[in-house]
Structure formats: structure tokens, C-alpha cells
Amino acid sequence: MILNIRALTNWLLALSSAALLIVLFPGFNLVWLSPLALTPLLIACAREPGVWRRFLLGYACGVVWWFGLCNWIQWTLAHHAGVGEVAAWLLLILFCLAKAIHMGLFALLAGTLLRTRWLAPAAIAALWVALEWTNTWSGFEWLNLGNAGGDMSLLLRLAPFTGVWGLSFVFALMSAVIAVIILRRQRLASAWLLLLLCLYVLPDLPAPQRGDKTAMVVQPNIDDETVWSPELQLRTEKELALLSFSPVSDRSRNTDMIVWPEMPGPFYSDDPRFVSLVSELAKAAHAGVLTGAVGRTAERVPLNSALLVGPEGAVISRYDKVKLVPFGEFVPWPLGALTQKISTEAGDFEAGGTVVVSTVDQHRVGSFICYESVFPGFIRKFVAGGAEALFNISNDSWFGKSQARYQHLRIVRMRAAENRRWIVRATNDGVSAVIDPAGRVVRTAPEFIETAARMPYSYRKDLTFYTRYGDWFVALCVLLTAGGLALSMIPVYSAGSKRELRSPPESLR
Numbered sequence: 001m002i003l004n005i006r007a008l009t010n011w012l013l014a015l016s017s018a019a020l021l022i023v024l025f026p027g028f029n030l031v032w033l034s035p036l037a038l039t040p041l042l043i044a045c046a047r048e049p050g051v052w053r054r055f056l057l058g059y060a061c062g063v064v065w066w067f068g069l070c071n072w073i074q075w076t077l078a079h080h081a082g083v084g085e086v087a088a089w090l091l092l093i094l095f096c097l098a099k100a101i102h103m104g105l106f107a108l109l110a111g112t113l114l115r116t117r118w119l120a121p122a123a124i125a126a127l128w129v130a131l132e133w134t135n136t137w138s139g140f141e142w143l144n145l146g147n148a149g150g151d152m153s154l155l156l157r158l159a160p161f162t163g164v165w166g167l168s169f170v171f172a173l174m175s176a177v178i179a180v181i182i183l184r185r186q187r188l189a190s191a192w193l194l195l196l197l198c199l200y201v202l203p204d205l206p207a208p209q210r211g212d213k214t215a216m217v218v219q220p221n222i223d224d225e226t227v228w229s230p231e232l233q234l235r236t237e238k239e240l241a242l243l244s245f246s247p248v249s250d251r252s253r254n255t256d257m258i259v260w261p262e263m264p265g266p267f268y269s270d271d272p273r274f275v276s277l278v279s280e281l282a283k284a285a286h287a288g289v290l291t292g293a294v295g296r297t298a299e300r301v302p303l304n305s306a307l308l309v310g311p312e313g314a315v316i317s318r319y320d321k322v323k324l325v326p327f328g329e330f331v332p333w334p335l336g337a338l339t340q341k342i343s344t345e346a347g348d349f350e351a352g353g354t355v356v357v358s359t360v361d362q363h364r365v366g367s368f369i370c371y372e373s374v375f376p377g378f379i380r381k382f383v384a385g386g387a388e389a390l391f392n393i394s395n396d397s398w399f400g401k402s403q404a405r406y407q408h409l410r411i412v413r414m415r416a417a418e419n420r421r422w423i424v425r426a427t428n429d430g431v432s433a434v435i436d437p438a439g440r441v442v443r444t445a446p447e448f449i450e451t452a453a454r455m456p457y458s459y460r461k462d463l464t465f466y467t468r469y470g471d472w473f474v475a476l477c478v479l480l481t482a483g484g485l486a487l488s489m490i491p492v493y494s495a496g497s498k499r500e501l502r503s504p505p506e507s508l509r
Contacts, residue, residue, distance in 0.1 A: 010044040014057040014107070015064055017041035022068035024148040026406035034148040038175035039182070042124065045111035046183050058107020062100030067092070070142060072402035080224060080398060099140065102131050109481075114180075115488040118188040121176035123484025126477035128172035129165045133474045140326055141374045143407055145171050150413050150439055157202040159417040159439070160464035162473040163376045169477065170196065205438040206420065211456030213256040215391075215434070216287070217426045218244050221450040224264045224397050233266060237274065241281050243452050244289075255287045255454070256361060259426040262292035262304070262370055262395040269293040269307045269318055279313035286311050288360040290367055290426075292393045295320055301350045306367040306393055308358050316360055320352025321369040323378060357385040363459045370394040373412045376471070383419040383467045388459035390421050395428040401448075405431055413439040419467050422457040 020037040023030045041061055048054050073095060078088035106128060113123045128145070135141045146167030149155040158166035173192055180189040220240055226232070244258045258281065267274055274293070282289040288310055295305035295318055304321040355378075357366045366382030366389075373379065373392055382390060392412055396405040409431045416423045417439035425433045430447030434455035445453040 006047065010048050010057055011060065013040040013044035013047075014061040018061045018064035018068065021065045021145070024145075025069065025143055025403070026410060027403040031148045031151065034145070034171045035174035036178065037145070038128070038172055039178045041107060042110055042114070042176055042179035043182060045107050046114050046179070048111065051108055051111070054111045055104040055108040058110075059100045059104035061107070062103025063096045065103065066096040066099045069407075070095070070404075072399055072404040075400050075402060076398050079400065095140070099135075099138070102135065102138070106131050109485065110176075112488045113481075113484045114183075116484050118191075119484055119487060120180055121173050121189050121192045123480055123487075124176040125169045125173035126480035126484070129169050129474060129477040130481050132168055133165065133471065133477075136375060136377070143411060144168050144414075147410050147414055150410055150417070153205055153438075154199050156205060156417055156439060157199055159414065160420055160466055161202065163380075163418050163466045163471065164414050165376075165471065165473050165477070169473070205417075206436070208436065208438075208440065208442075209458070211422060211434070211436075211442070211458040213389075213457050213459065214254065215257040215259055215424045215455045215457055216244060216255045216285075216452055217424060217432050217434075217445060217455050218258065218260050218452045219427060219429065219432045219445050219450065220261070220263060221429045221448060222263055222265055222397075224395075226265065228266050236265065237267070237277050239450075241277055243450065244281055245285055255285055257365075257391070257424070258282070258285060258287050258289045259391055259393065259424055260289070260291035261426040261428050261432070262306075262393045263428055264395055264397065267291070267293050269295045269305050275307075275309075275315065278307070278309050279315070282309045282311055283313040288316075288365075290365075290391055290393065292369070292395070293318075297350055303352060304349050304369055305352075306369055306391075308360060308365075308367065310360050317356050317358040319356035319367055319369075321349070321372060322352045322355070323372040323375055324349055324351050325371040355381045355385055357382055357387045364388050365391060367391040367393060370396075373408065373415055376415065376418060376466075379415045380419055380467050380470060383421055383463065387421070388461055389457055390415070390419070390423045392423055392425040393427075394425065396431070397427075397429045405447075409433065409441070413441065418464065420462060420464050421460060424455050424457050 017038055017040045020033050024034055024037060041058065044057050045054050048057060071092065074088045074092040077083055077091055078085050109127055110124050113127060114120050116123055132144055144164045146164040148171065149167040155167055155170060177190050177193055218240060240260060278289050278291055288308065290306060290308050293305050293307045295303035297303060306319045308316045310316045357364050364386040366387030368379060368382060368390065396408055399405045412423060412425060413435050416435040416437060420437040422437060423435045425435065430445065432445040432453065434442045434457055436442050437460060443455055445451055
């Protein structure tokens with residue numbers, strides 16, 4: 001009976017961590033709980049001596065966490081991928097079961113690292129960062145724990161040096177210290193919190209400024225389920241042009257860039273009529289024009305592209321999206337028999353191969369597309385390649401009216417803070433916005449309506465430490481994790497009695 005109560009308590013603790021992780025992000029935004037989010041799971045790991053039972057505790061936590069964080073995937077698949085409600089729920093569950101492996105490994109190894117006594121909090125935090133980073137290569141990346149710190153000005157000082165990983169480390173460290181204090185493991189472990197004093201030494205965030213350039217962000221609010229005809233396409237293109245040009249007809253208010261989003265429509269970068277329309281718009285407005293379009297390879301395979309036209313009407317460059325969305329732009333093997341991809345373009349998209357930074361009106365700009373924003377190490381390549389401002393075009397209408405569109409905005413904000421760059425964000429139906437180099441949202445456009453909004457931004461040439469050196473902090477965390485695991489293999493005995501000091505106090509068993 002005592003064992004059953006203990007096991008039940010451990011399960012409740014693990015699921016409590018899942019609940020805490022979920023409520024950190026939109027639509028709850030209880031970010032003040034971030035330092036506590038992993039504490040219940042870590043206590044459960046300390047109470048559970050069985051290695052595989054610890055894995056199962058973490059795995060269950062991970063399943064619930066991903067389900068709560070990304071339940072919008074079910075709606076997206078059911079409404080846009082040609083599967084029914086039941087099949088969409090099944091695919092969501094399969095997704096959660098796969099993604100939860102990371103949390104299972106975290107719980108398994110964190111229980112081992114708790115043996116390292118005074119080193120445990122730092123080693124556990126490093127383990128969290130190392131495993132969180134592997135999401136980049138596991139088929140789907142989304143919110144990192146550090147994204148919860150997007151409105152914490154002191155903590156956000158880390159972003160230009162460590163990327164989002166430094167913020168994740170701090171939250172995981174605080175959770176681990178609290179867990180160790182509750183477990184009465186090692187008083188010296190709390191000294192790790194002194195590291196937070198270093199935040200006061202780091203440069204403060206850039207002060208709020210008015211951008212000295214203006215982008216006209218067009219939000220067309222095109223229905224994803226539109227059945228396109230040549231007549232409808234022609235009418236839509238003209239509406240886009242009129243929507244773009246009408247706010248800039250006042251020559252006393254200069255516009256430097258017109259930005260059309262990624263759109264669910266047949267707008268092709270090799271269509272002479274479409275390119276001519278964009279070119280004429282650029283010349284008439286005396287502004288560069290950036291638009292989402294469908295490119296094609298030499299074999300006519302579709303590419304998700306961003307087409308840039310200069311103020312003189314000439315095509316400057318085309319960037320082809322490198323990081324494609326699973327189920328959005330291709331269906332991962334072997335799930336092709338269960339569902340089709342969300343995009344209406346025939347066939348899977350092909351990934352582009354290079355980052356493109358272009359010169360328009362004597363300034364260097366980079367444009368990334370939709371889901372690419374979730375990859376910190378990828379976005380920094382645009383700035384390291386010379387981009388003085390970033391433009392993010394996206395079609396978040398696939399999310400419906402779920403919390404995902406606000407989660408996505410939270411992610412983009414961190415990319416601005418890491419690289420100290422303005423980001424102008426144009427979406428099909430929202431959230432269109434401009435974000436300053438500190439990750440602050442300066443202005444947004446109303447959602448779910450057809451509109452155009454003037455967005456201020458500026459160009460910058462300075463490079464942050466993170467932009468220059470990338471994920472160095474992740475490498476440091478991998479080394480710290482490896483050292484902690486090696487140290488945990490060394491038996492720890494008290495000097496006199498030779499009694500192991502690894503178990504939690506009797507009151508917590």
C-alpha cells in the first residue's frame with residue numbers, strides 16, 4: 001500500500017510538471033511559473049530508484065506536455081490534410097508519443113545526475129539544454145523552455161550571447177535548485193543561483209526606438225480552402241496590388257519596403273504576369289517588394305519561395321525555403337498512406353539549399369519563411385551573412401484561431417533578441433507585426449481581416465556574440481552533462497560510516 005501511494009505520488013508529480021510547462025505559454029502565459037516547471041518531475045525522479053520507471057515518469061510528462069502545447073495539430077490535420085477527426089486525433093497522439101522520448105531520457109538521466117550532489121543543478125540544467133537542442137534534428141521543433149522568458153528584460157540579456165538556450169538553462173537550473181533544497185540533498189547546491197548575478201553585468205536591452213524606415217505589410221486574409229480559377233487569381237492579384245499601393249500614395253510618407261506574406265494561392269515566381277505585376281508595383285511605389293511565391297526546380301518540383309523585387313522593378317533574388325514543415329509541405333515516411341500534406345500544391349515541396357541575403361536600396365536584408373523561425377542556429381545565418389534587417393513571411397491561417405499563432409509570434413520575438421535585429425512579419429491573416437531588436441512587439445495589425453499596415457523598422461550592422469559564434473553554449477552544456485554523468489558513476493560515501501548518501505529523506509519517500 002505504501003509503495004502504491006509512493007508510485008501514485010510520483011506520477012502526480014510528473015504530470016504536475018507537464019501542466020506547469022503547458023501554462024507557461026499562450027494561451028495561459030503564466031511565465032512566472034517558469035522557475036518551478038521542472039521541479040515536480042525532478043522530485044519524482046529522486047524518489048524513484050528504478051531507471052526505466054524514471055523514464056516512464058518523464059515519458060508520461062512529455063506526452064501530456066506535447067499534447068497540451070500542440071493540440072492545435074489535430075485541428076490543422078482534420079481541416080486541411082484530408083483526414084477525419086478520428087484520424088487527426090490518432091496522428092496527434094502518435095506525434096506526442098514520439099516527441100515524449102526526449103522527456104523520458106531527461107527524467108532517466110536527471111535521476112542519475114542527482115547523485116552528483118553539489119553539481120546536480122548545473123548538470124541537470126545542461127542536460128535539459130542538450131536534449132532540447134536535439135529537437136532541431138528530430139523532425140519537429142517548436143517552443144523552447146527559454147521562450148517563456150521573452151518578456152523578462154533581465155533574463156533576456158542572455159539571448160545575444162547564448163541564444164534561447166541560456167534562458168532555458170536558467171529556468172532548468174532554478175527548478176533543479178528548488179528540487180534539491182526540497183530533497184535536502186546539498187545546501188551548497190543553492191550557490192548555483194549566484195550565477196544569476198552575472199545577468200546584471202551583461203549589457204541592458206536596447207532602449208525602445210522609433211524605426212526610421214517603413215514597411216507596408218499586406219495581410220490579404222485569403223481563405224485556405226479557396227478553389228482557384230484564372231479569373232479569381234487575376235482579381236486577387238489586382239486586389240493585392242491596390243491594397244499595397246493605396247496607403248503609400250501619399251508621397252510625403254515614404255515607404256521603403258512592401259511585404260506580401262506566404263499565401264495559400266497559385267502565385268508562381270516564373271509566371272511573367274505575376275512578376276510583371278510585382279515589378280510595376282515596386283516602380284510605382286518606389287519601394288522594394290517582397291512576396292511569397294511558389295518557385296520551381298529545373299525538374300518542375302515546387303519550392304516555397306520568397307521573391308524580392310527592387311524599387312526599379314528588377315527581380316533581385318529568390319530565396320527557397322530550407323526548413324520544410326512536416327505534414328505542411330511534405331509527409332514524413334511512412335505516413336503518406338494515412339494523410340496528405342496541408343498545402344494544396346501538388347506533390348511534396350523540395351527544400352532549398354542556401355541562405356540568401358540580398359541588397360535592396362543599399363541595405364542588406366534576409367527573409368525567412370514561416371516555420372523556419374523555430375531554428376535559432378539557422379536564422380542567425382542570415383544576420384551572420386550580412387542581413388541588416390529580417391523579414392518573416394508566413395501563412396499562420398493553417399493554425400485556425402488556436403494559440404499556435406501566438407506561440408509562433410513568441411518564437412519569432414526570440415530570434416530578434418538573439419541577433420539584435422528588427423523583424424518585419426507579414427502573415428496571411430495574422431499575427432502581422434514588427435518586432436524590435438530587444439524582442440518587443442512594436443506594432444501589430446488586426447487579425448482575420450484584409451488590411452495593410454505601416455510598420456516602422458531600422459537597419460543595424462552590429463553582430464551579437466550569438467550571431468558570430470552560434471550554439472557554443474549548447475556545446476558547453478553537452479560537455480557539462482557528460483562530466484556530470486561520469487561523476488555520477490563514482491560512489492559517494494560519508495567519511496566515517498561509508499554509508500551512501502543518495503536517497504532522499506524519509507519524509508519525501
